[in-house]
Amino acid sequence: MKIGLIAMSGIRVRTPELAELGVTLPQFVNRGKVIASLPSLGLLTVAALTPDDVEVVYREIQDVNPEDELELFDLVGISSFSAQIDEAYGLADRYRAAGAPVVLGGLHVSLMPDEALQHADAVVLNGAEGAWPSLVQDFRRGEMQPRYEGLRSAVFKPPSYVHPRFDLLRGRPYNRVTVQTSRGCPLNCEFCAASLRITSAFQQKPIEFVIEEIKAAVSVTDQPFLELADDNTFINKKWGREFLRAITPLGVNWFTETDISVADDDELLDLLAESGCRQILIGLESPSGSDLGQVDPGNWKQSRSDRYLEAIEKIQSRGVSVNGCFILGLDGHTPDIFEEVKAFVERSGLLEVQLTVMTPFPGTPLYHRLHSEGRLLQERYWDRCTLFDVNYKPTGMSVEELETGLRWLFAQTYNEEQFNKRKRNYIEIVKARL
């Protein structure tokens, strides 16, 4: 028996003016390339959950030429995100027409299972842990069911927990490999469409598992750069300090996502700097606390916003750069927000900046709220869930003002001159520490 696992990921823009602008903006293009080149950790986990006597083939969508005949498998597993889900459905339809049963999974499928089932013989909801072994067993007996629900808790406890099959990446030209240390995030931001939607509570992997995975992941590339596929790595500071002590001897350079509270803990910051961490991505969302009232139920980000600048300086002074993320078009944002973000970015010394538009991913609380308020521009817009295309009516400006402002801010922020200024700032920080 041979199972083909096909990963679909990447970054894209639908609005033509933004797409045109995107190809000329160096930092935007750089991050896009990074995201597009990340392997699918979910499918490597599926592979690890597959019985040893089954042959597993890992493919990425770039490997599948639409002009060529389909590579034949007994069963096909496809994982994708909202923005590419229609392409995933198209590929699933082709495979099914060719006689190969298809299983769909991933975050979008978990939130929209009925839609996905129109293009699949079965769907896997939540993660593959607790679901995939049963699915394979049923398939072998000719009794595959349409829905399999993976675990929403205790995901990192054996026997449900397995090491992802990083060996399947050997020989591929990855410049980054990914390892997950946790699922979920207690902040529970309204817009978030990440792993918190498929977990019942924040879950953290035991450090010994994480370290074993990192060793396996970095062994498949010559010059590994590690990206932790977490929503928020340093929620638990005690766990964080222990993890940093454990990763330091590995000599790996790495990146992760967390929140601004990482700056509260000096010991953790010092360990972070020594550990090989090169950059942390932090969702700042908006420079002004008055715009952050509805972002998370506990108003945590709002309570922290007045210390953003101080925290960024504290982190970057250790030589760890911050990639600051902003969401444009939050309720309460007016056309003034674009100038405000530009000024904040310049003042902050952030090495990298991620600018996105508020995006109601299907199934999220934001989606349900905007739907109930009649503010969604289309009923079905999944291919526009790119983080760069506007899909709703903002409250403080028109759709056109948001689109125009976003393009202006892109041009102001991602141009060569500003990029060089941010690079110079980082060089000076590093020099001060030598």
Place this chain on the structure above:
Amino acid sequence: MNTTTIEQELRQALTEACQKELGPIVLEDDLVHELELDSMASLRLLAVVEKRFDIRFPDHLLGEYRTLQKLVDFISTAQEEAL
């Protein structure tokens, strides 16, 4: 400092900064490609060179100094101008 000495010091500085031997890298090789440096590692490498040789690369040309030859030439010129 002559260019041979600059090159030797540069190789030593880069070896320390990258924590690996430069090996057979020649003057014209692209360091970012040969050492497989990510964007932040490239900046850290420039920071090390600036500090070691007490120089400052022009901000608008930070992406240009990617070979030993270009680094040696810049350092050599900067040192001559400083005299």
